[in-house]
Amino acid sequence: MAEGAAGPDLPVTPDLPVTPDLPVTHVLGRILDAIEPVEAVETLSLREACGRVLAADLVSPLDVPAWDNAAMDGYALRGADLDPVRYTELRVAGRALAGHPYAGPCPPGAAIRIMTGAAMPPGLDTVVPQESVETSGELVRIPPGQQAGQHRRRVGEDLAAGGLALPAGRRLAPADIGLAASLGVGSLVVRRRVRVAFFSTGDELQAIGRPLEMGRIYDSNRYTLGALLDRLGVEAIDLGVVGDRPDALETAMRDAAGRADAVISSGGVSVGEADHTRAVLARLGNVEFWNVAMRPGRPMAFGRIGATWYLGLPGNPVALMVGFIFFARPALLALGGAAPIPPVPVRARTLEPIRKRRGRTEYPRGFVAATADGTMSVALAGSQGSGVLSSMSRANCIVALPHDAGPVAAGDWVDCLPFEGLL
Ligand code: AMP
Numbered sequence: 086m087a088e089g090a091a092g093p094d095l096p097v098t099p100d101l102p103v104t105p106d107l108p109v110t111h112v113l114g115r116i117l118d119a120i121e122p123v124e125a126v127e128t129l130s131l132r133e134a135c136g137r138v139l140a141a142d143l144v145s146p147l148d149v150p151a152w153d154n155a156a157m158d159g160y161a162l163r164g165a166d167l168d169p170v171r172y173t174e175l176r177v178a179g180r181a182l183a184g185h186p187y188a189g190p191c192p193p194g195a196a197i198r199i200m201t202g203a204a205m206p207p208g209l210d211t212v213v214p215q216e217s218v219e220t221s222g223e224l225v226r227i228p229p230g231q232q233a234g235q236h237r238r239r240v241g242e243d244l245a246a247g248g249l250a251l252p253a254g255r256r257l258a259p260a261d262i263g264l265a266a267s268l269g270v271g272s273l274v275v276r277r278r279v280r281v282a283f284f285s286t287g288d289e290l291q292a293i294g295r296p297l298e299m300g301r302i303y304d305s306n307r308y309t310l311g312a313l314l315d316r317l318g319v320e321a322i323d324l325g326v327v328g329d330r331p332d333a334l335e336t337a338m339r340d341a342a343g344r345a346d347a348v349i350s351s352g353g354v355s356v357g358e359a360d361h362t363r364a365v366l367a368r369l370g371n372v373e374f375w376n377v378a379m380r381p382g383r384p385m386a387f388g389r390i391g392a393t394w395y396l397g398l399p400g401n402p403v404a405l406m407v408g409f410i411f412f413a414r415p416a417l418l419a420l421g422g423a424a425p426i427p428p429v430p431v432r433a434r435t436l437e438p439i440r441k442r443r444g445r446t447e448y449p450r451g452f453v454a455a456t457a458d459g460t461m462s463v464a465l466a467g468s469q470g471s472g473v474l475s476s477m478s479r480a481n482c483i484v485a486l487p488h489d490a491g492p493v494a495a496g497d498w499v500d501c502l503p504f505e506g507l508l
């Protein structure tokens with residue numbers, strides 16, 4: 086009998102409905118399209134504002150620098166006084182130091198001794214570095230070849246009064262705090278901190294502090310999540326461990342949603358457990374369960390419980406982290422009003438082949454480092470099992486292998502996302 090031509094007496098397997106896994110970019114897009122940032126704002130002093138999200142554009146009230154000033158230690162003079170072919174000899178009529186400007190107008194044909202950062206005396210437009218000149222008594226001798234206007238920082242060259250100093254949505258970094266201070270701005274209006282309630286689910290989970298009972302595991306996810314949330318700068322509310330009972334889960338979800346802008350739970354979204362969580366959430370809100378075309382971290386749930394966002398991440402400890410990095414983190418940043426901050430990949434050559442299936446994004450963990458020849462290389466950080474935290478702990482990056490890519494050969498270039506700045 087020809088292949089595929091089943092005889093009438095053979096049973097025919099019915100086609101099962103198959104929902105294709107959703108690409109990572111699609112899932113992130115769905116999440117970010119849905120989320121609206123919290124509206125409330127607060128005013129914080131600069132010392133409190135780093136890591137917070139600026140709520141409105143900061144417009145510069147000043148020119149920075151506020152005056153033309155010297156970019157080098159040397160002599161300030163009029164560029165027009167320089168002889169293009171012979172030495173120029175000028176009398177030194179005074180001194181200008183940082184914070185101590187030269188008081189009077191500079192007499193014609195004279196120069197002013199000047200230090201870096203000192204305001205340029207009125208009418209003088211050029212600084213000749215001290216290394217370039219000869220001095221004798223009150224005179225300074227300047228060789229030909231200096232350019233009129235050189236080594237002068239211009240008023241407003243950093244920022245002009247009325248210009249945009251920092252855009253709304255900026256997650257404030259140390260340079261932004263310094264920039265605000267350079268404008269004389271002592272406080273900033275930021276969005277209020279996002280509140281995130283989180284808990285772990287699973288009958289097998291045991292709180293730390295007692296010897297491990299047979300068949301159980303310590304609840305590590307809640308500690309990982311708490312640490313990730315703290316690093317992100319949100320207000321994290323730890324609601325403990327919830328057993329696999331519908332009534333307990335329902336109580337926990339209600340409680341969490343009542344206290345926070347977002348709820349994150351770990352576990353209970355994988356095949357075999359999802360039905361249980363799904364039934365509870367169907368009563369409480371509007372939550373979708375997805376299979377994401379990624380590894381680790383395939384199952385997840387996203388939606389609302391009343392006005393609160395809900396994100397259900399897988400229970401496997403590394404899947405939880407990867408789900409957090411690629412979905413929860415951008416979602417919480419958006420909820421906090423931050424403009425999207427795409428991770429900055431480092432291109433590195435892989436030292437070993439990496440198995441990769443086309444049609445899903447894979448995120449093995451690795452260790453990226455500079456090699457002797459100055460290029461970057463990456464090695465996988467041991468076992469890639471989605472429950473193996475020790476290799477995640479040893480790793481310093483996630484290798485991002487895109488949806489459509491196939492297997493990677495040793496020596497191929499891959500994108501690495503360093504944990505520094507990501508976690
Ligand atoms: P689940 O997503 O609930 O099916 O869990 C998947 C795997 O992750 C199981 O092996 C769980 O025991 C494990 N797991 C679930 N929650 C945690 C947790 N909070 N800490 C450590 N492992 C967990």
Ligand code: MG
Nearest residue numbers: 286287352353
């Ligand atoms: Mg579970």
